Amino acid sequence: MNFRRVNFFGWVFVSLTINFADKQQIRNRKTENNIKGDSFFSGIDQSDEQTCEKYGNCQDSDVRPHKCWGYELGCTSPDKWFRKPHCDDTKAGRYFRTIEEKVNQFWKEADFGYVKSVKDSLQFVCRPNSSQAETSSLNCSKELTYCKAQNLYVDLRDIVKSHDRSQGNVFTPKVIGGNCDVDSNTLTEDGKYRMELSSWLNELEDFTSLSFQPSQSKHCDVVVKKPTIFMKLDAVVNMYHHFCDFFNLYVTMHVNGSFNTDVNIVLWEESQRRSLGNFGATWKAFSSNPVLYLGAEYKDKRVCFKTAIFSLLPRMAFGLYYNTPLIPGCFKSGLFKAFSEYVIAQLGIVQKKTLLNSSEPIRVTLLSRGTKYRKILNEDEVIYALQTFPEIQLRGVSYMTWQNEDKVVEKTEELHPRYGDNPKFRNYAFDVREFMRLVELAVIKVRRSIEEHRKEHNR
Ligand SMILES: *[C@@H]1O[C@H](CO)[C@@H](O)[C@H](O)[C@H]1NC(C)=O
Ligand SMILES: *[C@@H]1O[C@H](CO)[C@@H](O)[C@H](O)[C@H]1NC(C)=O
Ligand SMILES: *[C@@H]1O[C@H](CO)[C@@H](O)[C@H](O)[C@H]1NC(C)=O
Ligand SMILES: *[C@@H]1O[C@H](CO)[C@@H](O)[C@H](O)[C@H]1NC(C)=O
DSSP: EEEEEESSSSSSHHHHHHEEHHHHOOOOOOOOIIIIHHHSOOOOOOOTTTTTOOOOOOOOOSSSSSOOOSSTOOOOGGGGOOOOEEEEESSTTOOSSHHHHHHHHHHHHHHHHHHHHHHHHHHEEOOOOOOOOTOOOOEEEEGGGEEEEEEEEEETTTTTOOGGGGGGOOOOOSEEESOOOOOOOOTTSSSSSOOTTTTTTHTTTEEEEEEOEEEEEEEOSEEEOSOOEOOOOOOTHHOOOOOOOHHHHHHHHHHTTTTOOOOEEEEOOOOOOOOOOGGGGGGTTTOSSOOOOOOOTTTTOOOEEEEEOOOOOOOTTTTTTTTOOOOTTTEHHHHHHHHHHHHHHHHTTEEEOOOOOTTTTEEEEEEEEOOOSBTTTTTTHHHHHHSSOOOOOOOOOOOOOSSOOOGGGEEOOOOOOTTOOGGSOOOOOEEEHHHHHHHHHEEEEHHHHHHHHHTTOOO
């Protein structure tokens, strides 16, 4: 057996062949996925019958099946949704009168219904002055998880470094505001969602009504015309956390209603990092321009942004997907599927299945953590047992998990100081025989998949 041990969390059988397809292929696939079939964004004047690209146009589906993401006006029937999630009726059934009710609840929390709830909660934090053509505005969702600003003014001249530790590492411009009317009620909350990666409250609570128009160049050292997206990132070294950034960026694009990739992505940070980790290639799915740092790119300048979006954040309360409680027994969220398809299509990733001989070795990868918590306590035993497995190696990605919870025993001697009550932050011992039984199932599954692929291709 070809066996590798990687320092990380959990255990997975993975070996993925990705190839970056050439530009033309990417463009074709993009066209396919994002214009014809899978994208239902409206350009106000155009209306695509098949995709109900114009809002409110999803009804009357007698000719062709109309499809929509689900949050558009007139797209209320689950049959027209991009994908209807699936729930079984056994788990947590008693909270719902019908299975439809349960599906609907899951759709609101973990599917495109979530996009709808963000859109529906938008309200003006700074109201535009309708008698002025170049007025500013700031429109935010509930708890300031997402905002959209027009003619935004950010003064970054002589910033004094904040040494106030209670402020965390919040980077605060000298002035942030617009030529609009601030509704202070929307900015004075009790702080329960003030946490760094949960909202934009820290950054926007000092938003000011300005007496001048930030669209006029005499007030701006730089005028940024390209649509800008501000982001605050979770840990970029960790795939789970960093993809929560990308996922929320994708949701943000839905809330705004555009897949435009000629955007300016600006991290709300004081200075440039040395690196953005190993998943940096993923940015290309969202922007054709380099990722910038607010404090570094516009240092000591008065910057006027024509249009800017404050992206949904990776650790919002009841946000997606960090520590989100979900209804048990529901799965197949269309939003997650769409995210996955979007990223794969944008990056031109093609999975090549080249293995045709199911007798060839299967590769198993065990991800292992070198931390105090979340360890496999008897990892050595598990590895010893794995090494006795006859020749295996693997292509493709398949996820498997415990089938019998009695075979995983939690033994944490000292609870995590911060996350003691979270089962994720504890240590576990695996029943070695059960572990090997699952590995065997995975190997059988892979062999079968290779065989099927071979037969399909008549080789
Ligand atoms: C801004 O918020 C208001 C609700 O206060 C909403 O009616 C309006 O459509 C929003 N505008 C934009 C551009 O999102
Ligand atoms: C809107 O702009 C007009 C014209 O400049 C000005 O007279 C008025 O006071 C402004 N309204 C508000 C609410 O700022
Ligand atoms: C937001 O949507 C508009 C179209 O409604 C688009 O022109 C703009 O580029 C989008 N902004 C961003 C940052 O993607
Ligand atoms: C399949 O792989 C096995 C093990 O590597 C090898 O012995 C066998 O000859 C291969 N069969 C074919 C048809 O290539």
